[in-house]
Amino acid sequence: MGLCSSWDGTISYSEFFDAARALSEKWKLSNSACPPWTWICCKKPFWVSLHEEQGYLSLENFYCCSISKEGSYHDQSQSFGEEPVDDAALDDPCAPEVHQYDFHIVYSASYRVPVLFFRGYHCDGQPLTVDDIEKGLPANALKTLKESKWTFMTREEHPYLNRPWYTLHACGTSEWMKLMFSDSSSTQHGAVVEQYLVSWLSVVGQVVGLQVPLEMLKSSNLKPPFSSD
Numbered sequence: 001m002g003l004c005s006s007w008d009g010t011i012s013y014s015e016f017f018d019a020a021r022a023l024s025e026k027w028k029l030s031n032s033a034c035p036p037w038t039w040i041c042c043k044k045p046f047w048v049s050l051h052e053e054q055g056y057l058s059l060e061n062f063y064c065c066s067i068s069k070e071g072s073y074h075d076q077s078q079s080f081g082e083e084p085v086d087d088a089a090l091d092d093p094c095a096p097e098v099h100q101y102d103f104h105i106v107y108s109a110s111y112r113v114p115v116l117f118f119r120g121y122h123c124d125g126q127p128l129t130v131d132d133i134e135k136g137l138p139a140n141a142l143k144t145l146k147e148s149k150w151t152f153m154t155r156e157e158h159p160y161l162n163r164p165w166y167t168l169h170a171c172g173t174s175e176w177m178k179l180m181f182s183d184s185s186s187t188q189h190g191a192v193v194e195q196y197l198v199s200w201l202s203v204v205g206q207v208v209g210l211q212v213p214l215e216m217l218k219s220s221n222l223k224p225p226f227s228s229d
Contacts, residue, residue, distance in 0.1 A: 009178030
């Protein structure tokens with residue numbers, strides 16, 4: 001089936017599951033040095049049919065070096081990964097602080113789009129505040145978070161864990177997802193579903209400093225809804 005011009009930028013839960021599997025596989029191939037995205041199975045809520053597997057994507061124990069005291073941001077390809085920096089680096093007053101993040105991608109039945117939930121910790125295990133998170137972001141990500149009309153950070157109860165997590169609100173997501181694929185060469189609906197979460201994460205990830213490897217985007221020719229420049 002071709003991509004209909006009236007497509008509103010949303011996906012069904014079954015399409016979310018297919019897109020989640022595609023993202024997990026592409027991430028593993030393109031970003032093998034980092035922790036994988038894994039599918040967490042959960043009890044089915046009332047809005048999921050019996051034949052659908054219920055759950056969400058999880059990327060946990062992800063380490064990030066925040067902005068250093070000189071104000072520079074360390075390249076993500078070197079600062080993100082499974083292992084934190086050594087103790088000597090942590091004792092260096094000029095070294096960037098290491099933050100640990102957990103990211104969850106959850107399907108919103110209300111908006112029919114994915115939603116990013118996340119939490120972060122200092123190296124001593126203390127949770128990050130909003131100010132801590134914003135101070136650790138590169139300038140372009142902070143600018144996007146502050147100025148973009150497409151997304152903003154809130155604190156809400158995680159729909160499966162029933163604990164407060166930070167999240168990027170889903171309002172407007174369907175609009176910019178439709179915009180991203182409006183000029184895409186992927187006219188088949190199946191191809192759009194396969195690339196949906198990868199494309200979505202390439203946008204929301206930059207808001208929290210999480211970059212998607214370019215190799216994961218090579219199969220699509222997308223029009224970004226906004227630029228981080």
